[in-house]
Amino acid sequence: MLFFQLTWESFRFAISALKSNLTRTILSLLGVTVGIFAIIAVFTLVDSLENNIKSSFSFLGTNVMRVDRFPFASGPQDYPWWKYFRRPSATVAEYRFLEQRLGSAEAVTISASATTTVQAGSNAFQGTQLTGVAYTYQDVYEIALEEGRYFSEMEINASRNLAIIGKTIAKTLYPNQTAIGKEIKMKGMKFIVVGIFEEEGEGLFDLPSKDEAALIPYGAFTKLFYTGRNGIEPTIAAKGREEDIGLVALENEMTGLLRAKRGLKPVEENNFALNKTEFIQNAIGSIFDVISAAGWVIGGFSILVGGFGIANIMFVSVRERTNIIGIQKSLGAKNYFILFQFLFEAVCLSLIGGGTGIILVYFLSFVQLGSLDLVLSFSNIILGLGVSSVIGIVSGIVPATLAARLDPVEAIRSN
Known part of the structure; x- marks a missing residue:
């Protein structure tokens, strides 16, 4: 109780x-x-x-490994693209092979994509990212629908002419009514809309968006586009299990199965690449780690100046209140009470400054920056207050220590 009383008294002295x-x-x-x-x-x-x-990049999925000819790469390095170009593309037979034997994956799927124009009556939408999918596509990638449903397994196997389209496409083709159950055309072939994606909105970069995308069964896709080595190359993807950290088990098993399927000898190198979608996110994260370090440098100089300012004010405050400190000590005030009194003043001063800075950032988050939404996270608030507290303690510890060590007789005699 005595400790809390002294703390409260120190806080009151600091505010005063x-x-x-x-x-x-x-x-x-x-x-x-x-x-x-x-x-x-x-x-x-x-x-x-x-x-x-x-x-x-959410369209790449999470915890997903893809079979490609070209490996993902970053930074300056020797990239023998001519060797990768000669590699065979993935096939439906390989997809079936992996689907039956791959035990380290939650699901395996195959897909192929192309850009086309979607029509309905006199309305048309150009630049649609059309993807032909297997039934397991929904188990590997997130499919969020606002209206309608996903394809049934029977519809996929029968290559039915059904489609799931994006919100922008639906509004363009059928502006005043729902597109569910309506007819659309792609390359002269009729499709019935059975689902509409949830609206994503405008992205920061010109990357594929579900608002301008469409899904159809893989068999129906092969009716519209030639797929294979000399056509549109399909992509096999497998979703790893949560307990498989880094997808190590999935990568090892897929490597062994694909080598066996393609008849590679032990001395031959892989003629395929297994790409983890997290590679891109990790590369992005490393870039922003550098930017964050730059932010510490930029703000560090300002905080250093602010810390010196607080320390200077505390030295002045100790000098002005030397007589009062002597009176307090003569009445029985302990050294740690005097120490707390000035240390609390420095910390309060720093916290007020830090809190004001955080409030300014909060108001800054309301500024419209195009499609970028600024969000002040709770962790950044705690970080700001924590840094402010540390600056207050570091700036005030020396003046507070000097005040606590003053001789009460000499302090009372000072002017």
Whole structure:
């Protein structure tokens, strides 16, 4: 109880001292305010930008491994594309082979994509990202529908002329009514709309969006486009299990099965690439780690200036209240009480400055930056307050220690 009483008294002394020198207090906390604002604003912008970019790549799926001819790569390196170009493309037979034997995956699917024009009466939508899918496509990739349903397994196997279309396509072709059950045409072939994707909205980059995409059964896709080595190459993808960290087991098993299916000898290298979709997200994350480090440097200088400002004000405060400190000690005040009194004042000053900076970032998050939504996260708020507290402690510990060590007789005699 004594500790809490002393803490409360120290807090009251600190607030009273800050109020008595309001102009000086405001000037001293400006440095911390600018520093915390710079750091948290950069982190908020970086986090929002990173989340927006990663969500733009959501069409690649999560925890998914793809079979491709070309491996994902980043940074300057020797990339023998001519060797990868000669590799065979994935086939339906390989998809069936993996689907029957792959035990490390939750699901395996095959798909192929092309750009086409969708028509309905006199209306048309160009640039549709059309994808032919297997029934297991919904088990590997997230399919969020606003209206309608996904294809049944029987419809997929029978290559029925059915389609799931994006919201933008639906509004363009049927602006004043629902597109469910309506007829659309692609390359002269009629399809019935059975589902409409949930609206995604405008992305930060010009990347594939479900608003402008359409799905049809894989067999129906092969009626519209030639697939294979000299046509549109299909992609086999497998979704790994949650307990398979890094998809190590899935990668090893897929490698062995594909080598066996393609008849590769032990001395021959793989003629395929297994690409993890997390590669892109990790590459994006590493880029933003560098930007975050730059944010610490930018804000660090401002916080350093603010810390020196607080330390200077605390030294002045100790000098002005030396006589009062002597009286307090003569009446029985302990050294740690004096220490707490000035340390709390420094921390309060720093927290007020940091809190003001966070509030400014919060108002900044309402600024419209096109399709980028700025979101001030709770973790960034805690980070800002934590940094402010540390700056207050570091800036105030030396003046507070000097005040606590003053001799009461000499302190009372000082003017």
